[in-house]
Amino acid sequence: MAAIYFPQFRRGRQGLPLRKGETILDHARRAGVEIYSECGGKGECGRCVVRVERGTEALSPPTDAERKFGLGEDLRLACQAVVVGEGDIYVYISEFGKYSILTETRRREVPLEPLVRREGDRVLYDGRPIDSYRGGIYGLAVDVGTTTLVLEIVDLETGETVGTAARKNPQVSYGNDVISRIEYTMVDKYGLRYLGPEERMERVKELQRAVVGAVNEEVRKIEGKISHLIYEVVAVGNSTMRNLFFGIDVSSLGLIPYEPLRKEPFTVPARELGLELNPNAVAYAPPLIGGHAGADALADVLMVDMHKSEDVVMVIDIGTNGEVAIGNRKKILTASCAAGGAYEGATVRCGLGAVEGAISNIRIEDGRAVFSTIGDKPPKGICGSGLIDLLAELLRNGIMDERAKIKAPFEVTDGIKLYQEDIYQLITAKAGLKTDQELLMKYYGVGLEEVKRVYLSGAFGNYIDVRNAVEIGLLPPVPEKIVKIGNGALEGAREMLISRTRRREAEGLLDLITHTKPNELEEEFAYLVAENMYFGRRRRDVCPGRP
Numbered sequence: 329m330a331a332i333y334f335p336q337f338r339r340g341r342q343g344l345p346l347r348k349g350e351t352i353l354d355h356a357r358r359a360g361v362e363i364y365s366e367c368g369g370k371g372e373c374g375r376c377v378v379r380v381e382r383g384t385e386a387l388s389p390p391t392d393a394e395r396k397f398g399l400g401e402d403l404r405l406a407c408q409a410v411v412v413g414e415g416d417i418y419v420y421i422s423e424f425g426k427y428s429i430l431t432e433t434r435r436r437e438v439p440l441e442p443l444v445r446r447e448g449d450r451v452l453y454d455g456r457p458i459d460s461y462r463g464g465i466y467g468l469a470v471d472v473g474t475t476t477l478v479l480e481i482v483d484l485e486t487g488e489t490v491g492t493a494a495r496k497n498p499q500v501s502y503g504n505d506v507i508s509r510i511e512y513t514m515v516d517k518y519g520l521r522y523l524g525p526e527e528r529m530e531r532v533k534e535l536q537r538a539v540v541g542a543v544n545e546e547v548r549k550i551e552g553k554i555s556h557l558i559y560e561v562v563a564v565g566n567s568t569m570r571n572l573f574f575g576i577d578v579s580s581l582g583l584i585p586y587e588p589l590r591k592e593p594f595t596v597p598a599r600e601l602g603l604e605l606n607p608n609a610v611a612y613a614p615p616l617i618g619g620h621a622g623a624d625a626l627a628d629v630l631m632v633d634m635h636k637s638e639d640v641v642m643v644i645d646i647g648t649n650g651e652v653a654i655g656n657r658k659k660i661l662t663a664s665c666a667a668g669g670a671y672e673g674a675t676v677r678c679g680l681g682a683v684e685g686a687i688s689n690i691r692i693e694d695g696r697a698v699f700s701t702i703g704d705k706p707p708k709g710i711c712g713s714g715l716i717d718l719l720a721e722l723l724r725n726g727i728m729d730e731r732a733k734i735k736a737p738f739e740v741t742d743g744i745k746l747y748q749e750d751i752y753q754l755i756t757a758k759a760g761l762k763t764d765q766e767l768l769m770k771y772y773g774v775g776l777e778e779v780k781r782v783y784l785s786g787a788f789g790n791y792i793d794v795r796n797a798v799e800i801g802l803l804p805p806v807p808e809k810i811v812k813i814g815n816g817a818l819e820g821a822r823e824m825l826i827s828r829t830r831r832r833e834a835e836g837l838l839d840l841i842t843h844t845k846p847n848e849l850e851e852e853f854a855y856l857v858a859e860n861m862y863f864g865r866r867r868r869d870v871c872p873g874r875p
């Protein structure tokens with residue numbers, strides 16, 4: 329029987345039976361192979377380019393949408409190429425590589441008091457026997473990012489980390505941001521019909537299977553074959569990501585007032601989610617803050633102990649969804665904005681995740697780019713930290729003006745260019761985050777001088793050159809106060825996994841946190857974002873820092 333192969337991926341190597349009438353993207357989704365799909369498969373973004381090495385004759389001819397992108401020989405848009413004939417098809421994805429894992433997360437001493445523990449020859453969960461002791465007790469912390477999935481396996485008897493993994497979230501094949509994933513569960517392919525509850529839940533389960541399948545695969549790869557000894561999972565993510573992981577309808581997040589259907593903490597048997605761990609393992613969903621601010625933002629707040637701080641501190645999490653929190657032990661405010669994945673390589677033509685071969689830092693010398701790549705591999709694209717460097721360097725060297733305009737695409741190296749549209753994506757993302765920072769300070773009634781520390785969190789936060797991030801306005805102009813904490817969301821999840829006290833504290837945080845939606849509160853929100861897109865002095869000070 330004819331099949332489609334994705335030879336770069338283990339799960340795509342054995343071949344998937346061809347389904348006539350379906351696109352390459354549909355097949356990739358079923359195989360759990362990640363292909364960026366910014367427009368959700370409408371032929372508009374050009375991000376789903378693949379190389380078809382064999383089997384072109386079994387595919388429909390190029391569409392108008394594909395011709396518009398002027399693709400080279402053998403290249404197709406995965407969302408446009410439909411299987412119409414017989415014969416094996418071999419497909420290669422351009423963005424492929426091993427993710428560089430952020431291991432330098434700030435660690436704090438947290439008492440080891442997990443809910444799962446050993447008592448004699450039994451394993452107990454919260455005092456209840458769930459298994460006989462088989463030589464080890466492990467737990468899994470997962471940060472389900474919109475673009476990146478990061479895992480950490482912890483020995484719950486010693487507190488030691490025994491394995492970490494990071495990879496692209498396979499749901500990127502369904503759209504780059506949370507809005508397109510929500511939309512996928514709500515409307516049909518052509519955007520013409522709302523799906524009924526049953527169809528909607530089928531789509532939710534499809535997205536859930538994609539991400540859970542990826543977790544299973546990564547856990548299987550961890551040395552020592554210990555998946556059957558993993559008894560608990562703590563999964564954090566923004567509201568959409570957490571709820572999709574747990575198979576919960578996310579449509580309410582796409583409709584006014586944009587609140588999650590479920591935001592309370594809960595536990596379910598892990599096998600009900602499709603997780604291949606110990607048969608009696610439990611999965612814990614930490615609470616969501618509200619709106620799009622989820623358990624990841626909560627984990628960040630927990631990790632920096634904002635709720636115990638006398639001083640006012642701020643935490644900024646740069647991801648596909650940007651989150652900002654400000655506060656101290658008396659009161660905490662949060663806001664969330666759709667950064668759109670530009671800094672995770674999703675919406676920028678030459679953008680890449682933090683994979684081998686990604687350009688991670690750049691300087692401009694005599695008008696030419698000097699750079700280094702992750703793993704010293706040949707350059708394939710630019711990841712978030714490199715994009716921040718590049719914007720700052722273009723500005724410093726006068727190649728880009730304060731209105732973010734460049735005269736011509738800037739060539740970093742052969743085939744890797746930054747275009748005006750890419751810059752637009754990057755400045756839009758930074759403007760949303762900057763506006764949230766300013767407005768949260770205003771609502772809190774403090775100026776930057778009263779904020780004692782600014783914690784920078786995120787899957788690639790540690791790689792950022794703070795000076796450059798400040799230069800482009802992504803971070804506030806107080807570099808001396810900025811502390812990189814690595815992946816704060818993952819660390820918060822780990823703390824909730826190994827310590828029941830920290831888990832209780834996390835659940836108690838909701839009493840202290842008020843989630844704000846600046847875009848609804850501020851009449852001039854769109855104007856503020858537009859102002860913050862550009863560099864240099866503002867025309868007027870719209871956020872004086874105090875209400």
Ligand code: FES
Nearest residue numbers: 369371373374407
């Ligand atoms: S062009 Fe956007 S997913 Fe194919």
